[in-house]
Each structure stands twice: as structure tokens, then as C-alpha cells.
Amino acid sequence: MQEAFTTVFGGTGFLGRAMVRELVEAGRPVRIAARRPNLPDWLEAGDRVEAVACDLRNEQQVAIALQGSVAVINAVSLYVERPRAGLTFKAIHVTGAGQLARLAREEGVTRLVHVSGIGTSDASPSAYVRARSAGERAVIDALPKAVILRPSVLFGPHDALLTALVRLARLPAIPLFGRGDTRLQPVHVDDVARAAVRLSDTRPLERRLFELGGPEVLRYRQIIAQVLAHLECRRPLLPVPFLAWRLAAALLAPLPSPPLTRDQVILMQQDTIVGEGVGTFDDLGIVPRTLHDSLPTCLAAG
Ligand SMILES: NC(=O)c1ccc[n+]([C@@H]2O[C@H](COP(=O)([O-])OP(=O)(O)OC[C@H]3O[C@@H](n4cnc5c(N)ncnc54)[C@H](OP(=O)(O)O)[C@@H]3O)[C@@H](O)[C@H]2O)c1
Structure with a gap:
């Protein structure tokens, strides 16, 4: 009998790797799709995991990666645009995501989970945030039953x-975004991975939009x-006006991998917390862990 794969696009990334582990622990066959695919080093005999090379922008490669998939998770990211290489927010987060959803529908995939982010908005000054919003629409247009x-x-x-905060702790004073008042709801990567894996199985769903934040x-x-x-x-914590951060991001923009981008600064100016009327961990029966309790294991990893 042919294996019914759950294919994780971006399955070698920070979130994608955690999803692959959850899927393997759930006993599900997994296919990892990424431009530079590789298998996790923790695999054991009998784990059914394969990896395929696939660029989300390449229709043929995506179609091949989808073959035999029952479920699909899109955890591909692009945080910094490289227009000369064709790596734009639109190409990955809108066109690529929409094309993946269309091809998944054509392949008869029963469940697609599209990973986006809290705070998507068409009105944002951030091109990244606007693209995430347009991308969610492109996915739903192509596959109305997709889960966001x-x-x-x-x-x-x-x-x-x-990792960034530990580096900052080596400085004599820690610069804050503004006064450091922005509210966030940090969430453990494994909790989000568990949620995505539950949402990618075949059980019926009452909701199709989920926002996941920690406790x-x-x-x-x-x-x-x-x-x-x-x-x-x-x-000491040192308040730094957002204008200064925007100037710093502009100066760093020409670098191939800038440590700070304009979009990140804009994101740090708005709260990133779970909204009303959306699916949450509660709906999935998952109790997310706190940052405080997780710090020892997270920071021991080096
Ligand atoms: N990290 C966070 O705090 C956070 C918060 C909210 C939402 N998210 C969302 O979660 C998702 C995953 O983020 P992440 O932080 O785990 O990203 P990540 O660590 O940067 O991983 C990105 C993954 O996407 C793959 N990828 C990138 N470009 C690709 C392309 N053109 N075609 C195919 N695969 C491609 C990468 O592999 P290759 O480079 O080999 O292709 C890698 O497997 C994103 O949608 C992100 O916006 C993340």
C-alpha cells in the first residue's frame, strides 16, 4: 500500500523541524520539502521520513513534492527580501502559498495548514505583514477548507x-524597542508544532482560523x-526610540543578512497577542508551556 504522507514545506526550519518530530511521534509518514532538504539526525529505524528538494516558487517541484500527500503544512518563511534572486514577500508568501494550496487541492489533499502570523493586516506599513495577509487570502481562495x-x-x-536576548545580555546595557512596552505572547515552538499536527489530521474542524500564543x-x-x-x-534597560531603530534598520538594509529589518521594527511597535473569535490552544486541548518554566531547557541548548 502507498504511504499517505504529511508533507511539511519548510520542514527543515525552526518550526518545521518541530512539526516533523511531532508527526513522527504521532506515527505518521512525513515528507520534508525544502530547497536544501535534509533528514533529522534523531531518526530511528522504522521512522518513515523522506526529504525532497523543492522551491516553493517552482510549480513542477511543488507538484512532485505533493504526490501521495494526504495532508500538507506550509511552514516556509522569508523574512528578508532578495529581489535579485526573485525572493520577494509576494513570491513566497502570496503567489507561492496560493499555488501550493491550488496544487494541493488538485492532488486531493484533505487538509492544508498554512502558517502565517498574528497581526496580519492589509493596512500595515510593513510590506511583510501586508504580504502575509494577502497570502492567507490566496490560500483560502485556492482551498477554502485550508486552516490558517x-x-x-x-x-x-x-x-x-x-538567542538574541542572551547576546544582548553581554552588553553593558540592554537597548529596548521604545520603552519595551510592546505586549507579546511568546509561545513554545513545540506547542505550535503539536497544534499544527493536530490540525493537519482528518478530524472535523469547527474553526479554520487559529491564533496561538503562550499562557x-x-x-x-x-x-x-x-x-x-x-x-x-x-x-540596565535602555529605552531607545523607534525612530532610532528605523534608522539602524535602514543603515543595515544593504547587508546580505541584516540582523535587524524595517519590518521587524514595525512588528515590535505593535502587540502580538491572540485576538477574539479565533481558535486557540483551548480548542485543541493543548496546554501551552510558559516561557519562565521553559527557559532552563531552552537556554541549556546553547
Ligand atoms: N519564528 C517565529 O518566531 C515565528 C513567529 C510567527 C510565525 N512564524 C512563521 O512560521 C513559519 C516558519 O518560520 P521559521 O521561523 O520556522 O522559519 P525558518 O527557520 O527560517 O525556516 C524556513 C524554512 O522554509 C524553507 N524555505 C525557505 N524558502 C523556501 C523556498 N523558496 N522554497 C521552499 N522552502 C523554502 C527553509 O529551507 P530552505 O532554505 O532549505 O529552502 C526552511 O525549511 C513562517 O511562516 C513564519 O512566518 C514564525
């Missing part, structure tokens, strides 16, 4: 958030305080 999953900021071992809403400076307390390190 919007996480808040993710944390976990080897993440971007805590606590924390201001940016409270997150920094938790990390500093865990590191047993005292540092």
Missing part, C-alpha cells in the same frame, strides 16, 4: 528570540527581565 495558523513569537532551543502576555521588557534573572545577570 497564526502563532505569536516563537521560543525554543536555538530560537531567534532568546502569558508579557511586555518586551518583562521577557528581557525573565532572561536576565535566569542568567543571574543585572543590566
Whole structure:
């Protein structure tokens, strides 16, 4: 009998890797699709995981990656545009995502989970945020039964958030975005992965839009305080106006991998918390873990 794969586009990324592990633990056959595919190093004999090379922009490669899939998760990301290489927010988050949904429908895929982010809006000054909003629409237009999953900021071992904060803790003072008042709802990558895996199985769903945040809403400076307390390190927190961050992002923009982008600064000016009338962890019977309880394992990973 042919295996019925769950294919994870972006299955080698931070969130995608966690999803692959959840799927394997659930005993489901998995296909990883990415431009530079590789298999996890923790696989054991009997785990049914394969990897295929696939660029989301390449229709033929996507169609091949979808063959034999019953469920699909799109966890492909693009945070910094490289227009000369054709890597634009539109190409990945709108056209690519919509094409994947259309091809999934044609392949007879029963469930597609499209990962987006909390705060998508057509009115945002951020081209990234606007593209995420248009991308959600492109996916629903192509496959109305698709599930949209919007996480808040993710944390976990080897993440971007805590890794950056640990680096900042080496400075004599920690610069804040504005006064550090922005409210976030940090969520463990494994909790989001578990939710995506549940949403990608065949059980009937009452909701198709989910926003996933951790159990606590924390201001940016409270997150920094938790990390500093865990590191047993005292540092003054230095408010820095958003205008200065925007200037810094503009100066860094020519770098191939800028450590800070205009879109990130815009995202840090708005709260990223779960809204009203959406599906949440509660609907999935998942109790998400707190940042505080997770810090020892996350930061021990180095
Ligand atoms: N990290 C967060 O805090 C956070 C918060 C909210 C939402 N999200 C969303 O979660 C999703 C995953 O984010 P992440 O942080 O896990 O991203 P990531 O670590 O950067 O991983 C991105 C994945 O996408 C693949 N990829 C990139 N471009 C591709 C292309 N053109 N074709 C096929 N695969 C491609 C990458 O592999 P290759 O480079 O080998 O192709 C990799 O597997 C994104 O939609 C992101 O916006 C993330």
C-alpha cells in the first residue's frame, strides 16, 4: 500500500523541524520539502521520513513534492527580501502559498495548514505583514477548507528570540524597542508544532482560523527581565526610540543578512497577542508551556 504522507514545506526550519518530530511521534509518514532538504539526525529505524528538494516558487517541484500527500503544512518563511534572486514577500508568501494550496487541492489533499502570523493586516506599513495577509487570502481562495495558523513569537532551543536576548545580555546595557512596552505572547515552538499536527489530521474542524500564543502576555521588557534573572545577570534597560531603530534598520538594509529589518521594527511597535473569535490552544486541548518554566531547557541548548 502507498504511504499517505504529511508533507511539511519548510520542514527543515525552526518550526518545521518541530512539526516533523511531532508527526513522527504521532506515527505518521512525513515528507520534508525544502530547497536544501535534509533528514533529522534523531531518526530511528522504522521512522518513515523522506526529504525532497523543492522551491516553493517552482510549480513542477511543488507538484512532485505533493504526490501521495494526504495532508500538507506550509511552514516556509522569508523574512528578508532578495529581489535579485526573485525572493520577494509576494513570491513566497502570496503567489507561492496560493499555488501550493491550488496544487494541493488538485492532488486531493484533505487538509492544508498554512502558517502565517498574528497581526496580519492589509493596512500595515510593513510590506511583510501586508504580504502575509494577502497570502492567507490566496490560500483560502485556492482551498477554502485550508486552516490558517497564526502563532505569536516563537521560543525554543536555538530560537531567534532568546538567542538574541542572551547576546544582548553581554552588553553593558540592554537597548529596548521604545520603552519595551510592546505586549507579546511568546509561545513554545513545540506547542505550535503539536497544534499544527493536530490540525493537519482528518478530524472535523469547527474553526479554520487559529491564533496561538503562550499562557502569558508579557511586555518586551518583562521577557528581557525573565532572561536576565535566569542568567543571574543585572543590566540596565535602555529605552531607545523607534525612530532610532528605523534608522539602524535602514543603515543595515544593504547587508546580505541584516540582523535587524524595517519590518521587524514595525512588528515590535505593535502587540502580538491572540485576538477574539479565533481558535486557540483551548480548542485543541493543548496546554501551552510558559516561557519562565521553559527557559532552563531552552537556554541549556546553547
Ligand atoms: N519564528 C517565529 O518566531 C515565528 C513567529 C510567527 C510565525 N512564524 C512563521 O512560521 C513559519 C516558519 O518560520 P521559521 O521561523 O520556522 O522559519 P525558518 O527557520 O527560517 O525556516 C524556513 C524554512 O522554509 C524553507 N524555505 C525557505 N524558502 C523556501 C523556498 N523558496 N522554497 C521552499 N522552502 C523554502 C527553509 O529551507 P530552505 O532554505 O532549505 O529552502 C526552511 O525549511 C513562517 O511562516 C513564519 O512566518 C514564525
